[in-house]
Amino acid sequence: xxxxxxxxxxxxxxxxxxxxxxxxxxxxxxxxxxxxxxxxxxxxxxxxxxxxxxxxxxxxxxxxxxxxxxxxxxxxxxxxxxxxxxxxxxxxxxxxxxxxxxxxxxxxxxxxxxxxxxxxxxxxxxxxxxxxxxxxxxxxxxxxxxxxxxxxxxxxxxxxxxxxxxxxxxxxxxxxxxxxxxxxxxxxxxxxxxxxxxxxxxxxxxxxxxxxxxxxxxxxxxxxxxxxxxxxxxxxxxxxxxxxxxxxxxxxxxxxxxxxxxxxxxxxxxxxxxxxxxxxxxxxxxxxxxxxxxxxxxxxxxxxxxxxxxxxxxxxxxxxxxxxxxxxxxxxxxxxxxxxxxxxxxxxxxxxxxxxxxxxxxxxxxxxxxxxxxxxxxxxxxxxxxxxxxxxxxxxxxxxxxxxxxxxxxxxxxxxxxxxxxxxxxxxxxxxxxxxxxxxxxxxxxxxxxxxxxxxxxxxxxxxxxxxxxxxxxxxxxxxxxxxxxxxxxxxxxxxxxxxxxxxxxxxxxxxxxxxxxxxxxxxxxxxxxxxxxxxxxxxxxxxxxxxxxxxxxxxxxxxxxxxxxxxxxxxxxxxxxxxxxxxxxxxxxxxxxxxxxxxxxxxxxxxxxxxxxxxxxxxxxxxxxxxxxxxxxxxxxxxxxxxxxxxxxxxxxxxxxxxxxxxxxxxxxxxxxxxxxxxxxxxx
Numbered sequence: 001x002x003x004x005x006x007x008x009x010x011x012x013x014x015x016x017x018x019x020x021x022x023x024x025x026x027x028x029x030x031x032x033x034x035x036x037x038x039x040x041x042x043x044x045x046x047x048x049x050x051x052x053x054x055x056x057x058x059x060x061x062x063x064x065x066x067x068x069x070x071x072x073x074x075x076x077x078x079x080x081x082x083x084x085x086x087x088x089x090x091x092x093x094x095x096x097x098x099x100x101x102x103x104x105x106x107x108x109x110x111x112x113x114x115x116x117x118x119x120x121x122x123x124x125x126x127x128x129x130x131x132x133x134x135x136x137x138x139x140x141x142x143x144x145x146x147x148x149x150x151x152x153x154x155x156x157x158x159x160x161x162x163x164x165x166x167x168x169x170x171x172x173x174x175x176x177x178x179x180x181x182x183x184x185x186x187x188x189x190x191x192x193x194x195x196x197x198x199x200x201x202x203x204x205x206x207x208x209x210x211x212x213x214x215x216x217x218x219x220x221x222x223x224x225x226x227x228x229x230x231x232x233x234x235x236x237x238x239x240x241x242x243x244x245x246x247x248x249x250x251x252x253x254x255x256x257x258x259x260x261x262x263x264x265x266x267x268x269x270x271x272x273x274x275x276x277x278x279x280x281x282x283x284x285x286x287x288x289x290x291x292x293x294x295x296x297x298x299x300x301x302x303x304x305x306x307x308x309x310x311x312x313x314x315x316x317x318x319x320x321x322x323x324x325x326x327x328x329x330x331x332x333x334x335x336x337x338x339x340x341x342x343x344x345x346x347x348x349x350x351x352x353x354x355x356x357x358x359x360x361x362x363x364x365x366x367x368x369x370x371x372x373x374x375x376x377x378x379x380x381x382x383x384x385x386x387x388x389x390x391x392x393x394x395x396x397x398x399x400x401x402x403x404x405x406x407x408x409x410x411x412x413x414x415x416x417x418x419x420x421x422x423x424x425x426x427x428x429x430x431x432x433x434x435x436x437x438x439x440x441x442x443x444x445x446x447x448x449x450x451x452x453x454x455x456x457x458x459x460x461x462x463x464x465x466x467x468x469x470x471x472x473x474x475x476x477x478x479x480x481x482x483x484x485x486x487x488x489x490x491x492x493x494x495x496x497x498x499x500x501x502x503x504x505x506x507x508x509x510x511x512x513x514x515x516x517x518x519x520x521x522x523x524x525x526x527x528x529x530x531x532x533x534x535x536x537x538x539x540x541x542x543x544x545x546x547x548x549x550x551x552x553x554x555x556x557x558x559x560x561x562x563x564x565x566x567x568x569x570x571x572x573x574x575x576x577x578x579x580x581x582x583x584x585x586x587x588x589x590x591x592x593x594x595x596x597x598x599x600x601x602x603x604x605x606x607x608x609x610x611x612x613x614x615x616x617x618x619x620x621x622x623x624x625x626x627x628x629x630x631x632x633x634x635x636x637x638x639x640x641x642x643x644x645x646x647x648x649x650x651x652x653x654x655x656x657x658x659x660x661x662x663x664x665x666x667x668x669x670x671x672x673x674x675x676x677x678x679x680x681x682x683x684x685x
Contacts, residue, residue, distance in 0.1 A: 037318075037359040045122070045326055047072035047097035048336065049452045051107040054097040057339070058112060069112070069150075070120040070326075072096035073130070075561035075612055078165040079588070080126050080507025083456045086590060089621075090614030091561045092453040095336075096122075100460050101502045105133040106140065115143035119150035120287075120324075125167040127154040128180050129506045132493035135188070151192040151243065154180055157218040158197045160399050160519040161406060162204035164563015164587045167507055170396045172514035176489065178225040183490035185230065185238050194222060195245040195287065202247035203293045204566050205410025208258045209381035214402050215244065216265060217386060217395040223274065224394070239270055240281035245324075248313040249291040250306055255313035256365070257374040259320035262286070265379055287324025288314045295333045297662040299426030300444070301436050303330040308348055315352060318363040325349060331438070333661050335445030335641055336613065400520045407522030407569050411530070414570055418665055419533075427664060443643060448613070460502070467500035475499045476509055483513040521565070523572045523584045530577045537667060540674045541579040547679045548604065550581075554673060555603035557585035557594050559618045560610060567639055568609035574666040575673070591622035595629050603634060604677040605656075610640040616649065623654055635676040639663075 046061070047054045058069055073096040076088040082100050083092045092098050099105055114137065123130045131152050135145055156173040159166040166173065181193035198206070198215035206214065219242060230238055246262070248255045266284040270276040290310035295303045307327050314322040327345040329337035352358065365371045392398040416422040423429045438444055475496040482492040496506060531538065545551045556572045558565060565587050572584035583601050585594065598606050606626075610618060619638055626632055635656035642650070647658040656676055659669060 045070040045072055045120075046342065047074075048095075048446075049093040049097070049448050050456060051097055051099065051104045055108050055110050055112070058108075062112070068118040068120070071108070071122065073121070073123055074098045075165070075563075077130070077503055078123060078126060079561050079563075080129075080167050080503060080510070081561070082502050082504030083453065083460055085504060087561055087588065088453075089560070090453070090617035091612055092456050093448050094613040098456050099130065099133065099503065100456075101463050101500055102133055102136055102497050103459075103463050103500075105130075105137050109134075109137055109141075113143070114138040114141055115147050117150070119148075121150065121152050124153050124156055124159050124163075124165055125173070126503060126507060127152040128176055128489055128493050129497070129503060131180060131184075131191075132490065132497040135494055136497040145188055147190065148188050149190045151195055152180065153197055153245065154194040155197040155218060155245075157221065157395050157399065158200050158215075159563070160517075161214070161403050162200035162564075162566070164519065164565055165561075166517055166519060166563075168510055168514040169517040170399060172510075173517075174221060174225050174396060175486075176510075177222055178229060179488045179490055181222070181226055181238065181241070182229045183488055185234070185241065192241055192243045192285075195243050196222070197245040199245050199247040199289055201406065202249060202291065203564075204406045205408075205413050206406055207409055208254060208261075208378055209385055210402075210405060210409060211247065212258065212261060212265060212378060212382035213385035213389065214395070215246070215262075216269060216382065217389045217398070219244075219266075220269065220273070221395040227274070235274070236276045236278050236281040239274065239276055240278075240283065240285075242285075243323075244284065244286035246286055246288055247291055247293075248288050248310045250294050250310055252309055252313035253371075254374065254378075255310070256317050256320065257371055258378055259286075259314060259322075260317060260365075260371070260375045261378040261382065263320050264375070265382060284320075286322055287326065288322040289326035289328065290314070292328045292332055294424070295328060295330075296424065296427050297333040297660055298431065299433050299436070300331055300333060301438055302426050303328075303333070304344075304348075307345065311349070311352065315358060317365050318361070319366070331444050333641070334439075334443075335643055336448065338442070338446040403520040403522040404524070407573060410566060410570060411573050414664070414666060418667065427662075443645075445643065447643075463500065464502070471499040472496075472501055472505070475501055476505060479506065480509045480513060483509060518586060521569060521572070521584050521586050523569055523576065523582070525576070525582065534578055534667070537670050537674070538579045540671070544674050544678050545579075548677070552580045552674070552677060553583065553602060553604045554580045554607065555583045555585065555594070555598050555601055555605070556607040556609070557589050557597070558587045558609050559589050559591050559594055559622060560612060560614045561588060562610055562612035562614070563587045564611045565609070567611070568607070570666060571607055571609070571639070571669065574670060578670045580670075580673070591618060591625055594622060595625040595631065598626070598631055598634060599629055605673055606634055606636045607673075608636065608638045608640075610638065610642075613641065615640055615642055616646060619650055619655060620653065637669075637673070637676070 046057055074093050075091045075095060076083055076085065077099050081088050083098050097108060099108065121130055138145055138148055154177050156166055156177065177194060184191040184193040196215050196219045198211045201211050201214055223239060226238055227235055263284040267282045270282045276282055290307055294306055311325060311327060314325060327349060329341035329345050331337055331341055389395060389398045392401060417424055417428060420428050426433065479492040479496050482489050541552055554575045556568055558568055572582045575582045585597055615638060637657040638650060638655050639659040642658055642660050650658050657672055
């Protein structure tokens with residue numbers, strides 16, 4: 001499965017002994033005067049369509065007992081484009097809410113008092129900007145900004161490695177992370193300026209040791225950048241504001257041990273590397289979304305059990321219990337969950353928090369020899385990898401290395417599933433079952449109205465026409481000057497937000513000053529030595545290549561703004577292993593760019609990967625351009641989170657094959673590619 005960012009539910013748990021107990025309850029001899037830990041603060045990760053629709057959803061959830069907010073932004077907002085940009089086509093409002101300017105942010109939080117909220121924003125490359133808009137709206141509401149509480153994810157290193165919503169190169173991106181942290185420490189002291197996010201590393205195939213080491217190396221890079229910015233006596237408190245966002249997979253004993261290892265290693269780093277003596281500043285504060293990678297399109301009802309088991313890894317051990325737990329919905333492998341699906345995941349957590357006796361006991365795993373051994377094993381492996389990364393100059397210098405390791409680890413994971421060494425119920429074992437009654441009616445998912453995009457663009461146009469253009473130009477000039485001078489960009493960003501600058505305009509200044517960045521793909525074009533079990537396919541590739549007169553050329557790319565590249569990387573990786581001449585064009589490409597590449601590289605087959613729900617307009621555009629360029633004979637295959645009805649439409653329009661997460665056997669896809677370009681087979685048809 002590929003990581004997704006749709007509806008989830010989030011909890012913040014304050015589980016250290018310094019926090020008071022929850023509601024008073026009678027004490028009995030059986031509880032031995034034991035005080036129950038406070039249950040977590042309930043939050044729901046949500047956003048879709050428009051700011052108005054998302055605001056209605058937020059207020060509805062708050063009325064149902066939710067006590068915090070967590071905002072999902074759409075891909076244009078995440079990557080610094082306005083809704084009317086060419087790359088935004090088909091992406092507006094699909095995986096989150098579009099926020100182009102102060103008016104959108106104002107609508108998003110209408111009738112929601114921000115001074116009383118704890119708001120999490122899953123935003124990275126544009127984190128300084130979205131936080132600026134949030135602060136501007138809070139000031140409009142009359143809030144005391146120093147009392148605002150919440151989090152911006154703001155981890156760009158993991159974006160280069162796994163999720164793809166970066167804009168600028170690593171060094172200036174690290175500088176902007178530090179800008180946010182420095183500004184918040186002084187002006188918004190209760191705000192968490194960064195979540196070191198290892199969640200997407202596991203989604204990209206990271207082993208537990210890699211998840212530990214790569215995330216901690218990122219945290220070290222950020223702290224090294226922050227240390228010179230504050231007085232030495234203030235640095236420990238700044239360390240205490242750094243939080244983590246991690247993953248919990250199905251091997252829940254290993255995952256629980258991983259979290260205990262995280263706690264120990266973070267404490268060790270802060271003591272030994274930074275000399276932090278205050279135990280409170282060394283707390284490992286983390287939130288979790290349990291694993292989306294293992295959710296299956298086949299027999300999707302089984303995902304409910306997977307999600308529950310994965311939650312145990314981050315709740316059972318008090319020493320390593322999460323302060324935040326996000327649960328995906330059972331149907332995320334199919335598409336966008338509905339409000340009912342979201343509610344079901346919330347109820348799972350409420351039952352755990354309120355009906356069980358989990359919060360009444362001390363850590364259940366202290367002094368367990370099996371747990372202690374596993375924790376030490378993970379820590380040793382992570383320390384070795386951290387030393388390796390340090391020898392390369394740290395996380396920034398080692399981005400290419402880490403990306404390559406993740407792609408290799410993910411390939412190994414998929415190989416084990418294909419070979420049946422790793423059992424996935426309903427996928428490679430016990431595949432026969434009854435149809436799910438949950439899939440009837442609307443197909444088990446929610447679909448965003450395509451008209452949303454045009455309406456959002458119309459509102460954006462009106463916003464630009466009604467603002468003071470002179471004030472906008474002056475604000476952008478000041479913003480660019482601050483970026484060029486190396487000043488903290490937060491004050492200039494907040495000023496720009498107040499006069500009506502848009503997300504795309506803000507990001508354009510960052511692009512002008514720092515340039516754009518193309519992250520590593522992790523897929524080498526060199527001759528592969530991973531050929532075990534591929535002899536028959538390699539022989540078929542050789543045979544077809546001889547018929548074609550040159551090596552079979554397979555072009556793989558991702559149109560649109562979807563940066564979840566794991567699936568595309570694995571297709572390209574396996575095609576290379578099978579002996580094909582692969583050209584992996586990476587992420588964030590227009591259909592026009594892909595058609596040009598197909599023409600210039602003389603591709604025999606074009607493979608597209610789209611996971612954000614924008615497959616229909618993007619593929620239709622590409623097919624039209626292929627025909628206009630005289631390339632209509634080249635087969636196009638498409639993979640992604642694609643409902644059956646959409647798959648039928650794509651096939652009717654000329655797509656040769658459509659693959660969804662249920663098509664996990666990569667070798668079968670490779671055989672299809674060979675058959676599609678075999679001149680003999682084509683002639684016979």
